[in-house]
Amino acid sequence: xxxxxxxxxxxxxxxxxCTALRRGMPRESAAAALARRQALAVSExxxxxxxxxxxxxxPARAADGETLEADGFTLQVPxxxxxxxxxxxxxxxxxxxxxxxxxxxxxxxxAHRPSVALALDRLGTQALFRLSDQTLAAIRREAKGQGLVxxxxxxxxxxxxxxxxxxAVLALAGAEASGxxxxxxxxxxxxxxxxxxxxxxxDLKGHVYSGRCARCPARERCPLR
Amino acid sequence: MSPNxxxxxxxxxxxREDDAVALARAMLDEGRDPFDVLDLCRQAxxxxxxxxxxxxxxxxxxxxxxxxxxxIGALCKPLIEGREGAAPQKHGKVLIGTVQGDLxxxxxxxxxFMLDINGYDVRDIxxxxxxxxxxxxxxxxxxxxxxxxxxxxxxxDSMKETVEAIEAAxxxxxLKIMIGGGQVDETxxxxxxxxxxxxxxxVAVSLCREWIKS
Numbered sequence: 001x002x003x004x005x006x007x008x009x010x011x012x013x014x015x016x017x018c019t020a021l022r023r024g025m026p027r028e029s030a031a032a033a034l035a036r037r038q039a040l041a042v043s044e045x046x047x048x049x050x051x052x053x054x055x056x057x058x059p060a061r062a063a064d065g066e067t068l069e070a071d072g073f074t075l076q077v078p079x080x081x082x083x084x085x086x087x088x089x090x091x092x093x094x095x096x097x098x099x100x101x102x103x104x105x106x107x108x109x110x111a112h113r114p115s116v117a118l119a120l121d122r123l124g125t126q127a128l129f130r131l132s133d134q135t136l137a138a139i140r141r142e143a144k145g146q147g148l149v150x151x152x153x154x155x156x157x158x159x160x161x162x163x164x165x166x167x168a169v170l171a172l173a174g175a176e177a178s179g180x181x182x183x184x185x186x187x188x189x190x191x192x193x194x195x196x197x198x199x200x201x202x203d204l205k206g207h208v209y210s211g212r213c214a215r216c217p218a219r220e221r222c223p224l225r
Numbered sequence: 226m227s228p229n230x231x232x233x234x235x236x237x238x239x240x241r242e243d244d245a246v247a248l249a250r251a252m253l254d255e256g257r258d259p260f261d262v263l264d265l266c267r268q269a270x271x272x273x274x275x276x277x278x279x280x281x282x283x284x285x286x287x288x289x290x291x292x293x294x295x296x297i298g299a300l301c302k303p304l305i306e307g308r309e310g311a312a313p314q315k316h317g318k319v320l321i322g323t324v325q326g327d328l329x330x331x332x333x334x335x336x337x338f339m340l341d342i343n344g345y346d347v348r349d350i351x352x353x354x355x356x357x358x359x360x361x362x363x364x365x366x367x368x369x370x371x372x373x374x375x376x377x378x379x380x381x382d383s384m385k386e387t388v389e390a391i392e393a394a395x396x397x398x399x400l401k402i403m404i405g406g407g408q409v410d411e412t413x414x415x416x417x418x419x420x421x422x423x424x425x426x427x428v429a430v431s432l433c434r435e436w437i438k439s
Contacts, residue, residue, distance in 0.1 A: 031285070106334075112292075
């Protein structure tokens, strides 16, 4: 049972992220692999990936369907509705790899090196997803220690939680020191940032995580699948 | 097409950059018309564009082929500039930017690059661009096509506002507006009243070719 906010630091080292990136992409041509290796070399030599992750596990109440109350915030989270009565805690997380990589991507486009720019951008996205997965794993460990099971995950802007909930999710995650800020319209800055909520409860069935792609609105067009 | 011509097209299509540039250089050294060499590059790019549309190659390959075309173009440029009255003509002007409230620019940058190497005069006015800035830049640059980019669903309102601002400024007649971004589709196009939407950079180039006849 969660009675107060708790948090476990996530590893903030870039090296484990970059190790995963060396494996390459599905259906990658030799030329694209070369661009990826060049991008990886740029990223490592200039330390462009500076991962920061923050998360908190908080007592929560999902009283009526889509409404979630936690730490003084009231959020609309349709993704949690099926488990509403069983949710008694929520994990909120925010992750970023920092602003340096996206700045370098812009410089490479300006320098007419779009293949390396594109590869570097993808590398950044992969690193961010990896960091997000690591954070989710940390939440799972922490939840287990408290006798809780993970339910649905919801990323602001995707189906299941509106984009306008972004500020509340960041506040719940305790992301003040992460360097993540919100633009006027609620977009996360740096761009290579992500925030999410995970429903928690002792009697949840246990959400089967079918992978990021299953929830991605761009999956039909994604060349990485 | 001569065997040399075929080799150049094949080298570009197979992403063998060093071979492609060496072949092009040898052709130019032997006195081949640089416009012929550029035309071969365009043929290769068209092949890659078709492969991309059919899902047989992906964005990295498309961009790499564009880089090869740019490298070979750089070899041709001094030879073309040396000719009287033979300066390469741009096909038309395209103004492009990410609409207000959205900071995403990777898609816009790729479209800008692909339009540039396909012979369009492109002015990229950046990210988070207010509608009035689009209007101001249009008055100065006088483009035939405006490209509005936006990844967020919230950007769709900004796209609509930008199109309305262009209309209110009296700049809509004779202008074509294309929109693009992660979740843009025909529904969004209708909402924004843009002329067309594109799922990728190849479509953006095709639209400009269709709209701007040299």
